[in-house]
Amino acid sequence: MLVIAERINSSREKIAEAMLASDRAFIQQEAMAQVAAGAHYVDVNAGALEGRETDRLKWAVDAVQEVIDAPLCIDSPDPHVIRDILPMVRVQPVMINSISLEPARLERILPLVAEYGTKVIGLCQSEDAMADTADAKVELAGRLVEKVAAAGIPIENLYIDPLVYPLGTGTASALATLDAIERIMREYPGVHTTCGLTNVSYGLPNRRLINRTFLVACVMRGLDSAIMDPTDKHLYGALKASMMLAGRDDFCMEYIRAFRAGRME
Amino acid sequence: MLVIAERINSSREKIAEAMLASDRAFIQQEAMAQVAAGAHYVDVNAGALEGRETDRLKWAVDAVQEVIDAPLCIDSPDPHVIRDILPMVRVQPVMINSISLEPARLERILPLVAEYGTKVIGLCQSEDAMADTADAKVELAGRLVEKVAAAGIPIENLYIDPLVYPLGTGTASALATLDAIERIMREYPGVHTTCGLTNVSYGLPNRRLINRTFLVACVMRGLDSAIMDPTDKHLYGALKASMMLAGRDDFCMEYIRAFRAGRME
Numbered sequence: 001m002l003v004i005a006e007r008i009n010s011s012r013e014k015i016a017e018a019m020l021a022s023d024r025a026f027i028q029q030e031a032m033a034q035v036a037a038g039a040h041y042v043d044v045n046a047g048a049l050e051g052r053e054t055d056r057l058k059w060a061v062d063a064v065q066e067v068i069d070a071p072l073c074i075d076s077p078d079p080h081v082i083r084d085i086l087p088m089v090r091v092q093p094v095m096i097n098s099i100s101l102e103p104a105r106l107e108r109i110l111p112l113v114a115e116y117g118t119k120v121i122g123l124c125q126s127e128d129a130m131a132d133t134a135d136a137k138v139e140l141a142g143r144l145v146e147k148v149a150a151a152g153i154p155i156e157n158l159y160i161d162p163l164v165y166p167l168g169t170g171t172a173s174a175l176a177t178l179d180a181i182e183r184i185m186r187e188y189p190g191v192h193t194t195c196g197l198t199n200v201s202y203g204l205p206n207r208r209l210i211n212r213t214f215l216v217a218c219v220m221r222g223l224d225s226a227i228m229d230p231t232d233k234h235l236y237g238a239l240k241a242s243m244m245l246a247g248r249d250d251f252c253m254e255y256i257r258a259f260r261a262g263r264m265e
Numbered sequence: 266m267l268v269i270a271e272r273i274n275s276s277r278e279k280i281a282e283a284m285l286a287s288d289r290a291f292i293q294q295e296a297m298a299q300v301a302a303g304a305h306y307v308d309v310n311a312g313a314l315e316g317r318e319t320d321r322l323k324w325a326v327d328a329v330q331e332v333i334d335a336p337l338c339i340d341s342p343d344p345h346v347i348r349d350i351l352p353m354v355r356v357q358p359v360m361i362n363s364i365s366l367e368p369a370r371l372e373r374i375l376p377l378v379a380e381y382g383t384k385v386i387g388l389c390q391s392e393d394a395m396a397d398t399a400d401a402k403v404e405l406a407g408r409l410v411e412k413v414a415a416a417g418i419p420i421e422n423l424y425i426d427p428l429v430y431p432l433g434t435g436t437a438s439a440l441a442t443l444d445a446i447e448r449i450m451r452e453y454p455g456v457h458t459t460c461g462l463t464n465v466s467y468g469l470p471n472r473r474l475i476n477r478t479f480l481v482a483c484v485m486r487g488l489d490s491a492i493m494d495p496t497d498k499h500l501y502g503a504l505k506a507s508m509m510l511a512g513r514d515d516f517c518m519e520y521i522r523a524f525r526a527g528r529m530e
Contacts, residue, residue, distance in 0.1 A: 167509055167517055174510040178485075200510070204517060205524045206502065213506035216481045220443075237471065241478035244432055245439040245465070252432055252469060259470045 001243055002159075002225035004073050004095070004194065005039030008060065010048035019046055019056045024063045031064040037230035038263055041095050042068065045075035054081050058088065065090045073097050073121075079108035086116050095119040097227075098161070101126040101143055110151040119157045121194055121227075122148070124180070132170065134179035137162040141184045145191060159194040159225050160184055164214070166202035174200055174214060182221045194225035212238040220246050230263075237264030266508055267424075267490035269338050269360070269459065270304035273325065275313035284311055284321045289328045296329040302495035303528055306360050307333065310340035319346050323353065330355045338362050338386075344373035351381050360384040362492075363426070366391040366408055375416040386424045386459055386492075387413070389445070397435065399444035402427040406449045410456060424459040424490050425449055429479070431467035439465055439479055447486045459490035477503040485511050495528075502529030 007030050010016045018026040031042050044064060046057040053076065061072060073095040074085050082096055098121035099109050113120045124131050124140040131137045141160050148158045162180035165173040177200075181193045195218055201210035212235045215226060219242035230236050236258065244255045258264050272295050275281045283291040296307050309329060311322040318341065326337060338360040339350050347361055363386035364374050378385045389396050389405040396402045406425050413423045427445035430438040442465075446458050460483055466475035477500045480491060484507035495501050501523065509520045523529050 171509070171512045171515065171517065175512045205521065206506075206529065209502045209529065210506050210509070213481050213503055214510055216478050217485050217507070217510055220482045220485060237474045238478055241471075241475050242482070244436070244475070245479055245482055247436045247440050250436065252436065256470065264471065264474065 001219070001223075001239065001248070002040045002192070002194075003038055003230050003239070004041040004043055004097075004225060004227045005034035005037075005230050006043050006196075006227050007034055007229055007231070008043060008064070009045040009075070010056070011045070016048055019049060019060055020052075022059060027060055027063045028067045031068050033231055034229075035068045035070050038236060038258070039070060039230050041073045042070050043073040043075045043097060043227065045097075047076055047078075053078065054084050057081060057085055061085060061088060071095065077105060079105060079112070082109060082112055086112060086118070093117055093119055093157075095121065095159070097121045098123050099144070100124075101140060101147075103127075106147060110147065110153065113148075113157070114151050114153050117157075119159060120148075120153070121159045121161055124160065124162045130165070131163065132165055132173065132176060134176045134183060137176065137180035138183045138187065141180070141188065141191075145188050155188065155190040156192070159192040160188075161194050161196060161227075164195065164197075164200045166204075167200055167210070168203040174217065178217055178221045181218055181223050185222045185224075192225050193223050194227060195223060196227045208232065208234065211235065215239060216242040219243060219248075233263060233265040240264055266484070266488075266504065266513070267305045267457070267459075268303055268495050268504070269306040269308055269362075269490060269492045270299035270302075270495050271308050271461075271492050272299055272494055272496070273308060273329070274310040274340070275321070276310070281313055284314060284325055285317075287324060292325055292328045293332045296333050298496055299494075300333045300335050303501060303523070304335060304495050306338045307335050308338040308340045308362060308492065310362075312341055312343075318343065319349050322346060322350055326350060326354060336360065342370060344370060344377070347374060347377055351377060351383070358382055358384055358422075360386065360424070362386045363388050364409075365389075366405060366412075368392075371412060375412065375418065378413075378422070379416050379418050382422075384422045384424060385413075385418070386426055389425065389427045395430070396428065397430055397438065397441060399441045399448060402441065402445035403448045403452065406445070406453065406456075410453050420453065420455040421457070424457040426459050426461060426492075429460065429462075429465045431469075432465055432475070433468040439482065443482055443486045446483060446488050450487045450489075457490050458488050459492060460488060461492045473497065473499065476500065480504060481507040484508055484513075498528060498530040505529055 122144040201207035340362040387409040466472035
């Protein structure tokens, strides 16, 4: 289970402030804390800083890779930004967050994925209707798999995020994503799935409870990567406990190790 | 989702002490707190008080039904005890916890279930080998369904507990129970499933985390009743969030109501 740590995101106010103020210690602390908590990849996003995204992302990547050896997940919808950042990234393989089926983005990012041998997150999102059923998500996943294969990228480097829509807009939304996770992994052997968790709880109270409960449900259906905050000990505990319940933790050793390291509540 | 509240159990030291000391206020407080927290049935067990089970169970049932209107779950493996208690129980329908395929117990308890029109928990347990695979659990469930039907008891009154064995003794144990829950409910329409959660975590650290994560996994597979402590706000939160994620909470109203009532964390 690949943990992609989400905290260094400019949509969070404190991160945006630190990026604008070049507060190197703050960003580095965020990176180190996430790795210490169990992150395999550290996502870095400066997309909310209009007009300064490339500059601030370069600065943040430089700061982060000075203190951690974990690989980074370069988080930008902009192919130009990704192209400018990739040559300076030290630890391989990088992950790119993300492509969708939007042609302009897809056609410019896929060659970079192929050239640099990166991993890439693919969103089940097109320019047409919202994919809010399992069928629609699986269909878009199939198109992502085709595009990636056509670009000469191994399917193992593709992490498909079926997306989840808020439960408040339809109580079948989580089930659609869960079904899609299982079907995508069965129909496209070798492909990975991932999921941003937080959208599911939009508009509801006690969002962290819903998000971690959703993570458990996803893990039980085969999800093998998640975009999450590993420093949230309740969330990390839900991850480790669900992996164990799903029979994906031999001799319960990962769970016991995480407990001993004080990583979960 | 039927919540069977488990706290009034003589295997808990404070309960045993209160039962032996006839501490009516303590037992009544336990009953009221569980109903306030969301219990639909209140389990009452005096089985650990050797030689005094019938006497203390009568006392406890009398104490409890003085302060709550929720129905009780009479928890004893002993047919004589159940026979002595049933006439004094006020709120219908009572639930009996439990039968298994052990003939002596089965043949003496089923007539009482039929006569009093009670609900009954049936354990997937025989005198033969331990049912630790989904196939074995489903096979035993089928035999329970047959026995209950032969006694003229409606299948809707049967709550099958497939049992779960400790993860520490085999990492496939939770999966076997989860598969069994789904298959039992599909193969025997109208039957209910229930589950005691705590056995799954035996011998592992942070048991409450494992138990509530297991509850989420069970709910996602269709479990429609659980033997649990509703006053554990993390556990109750996991229940309500998973019901919502499973599409079993129209307009998220049950979740929102539980949040407003301060029942979950």
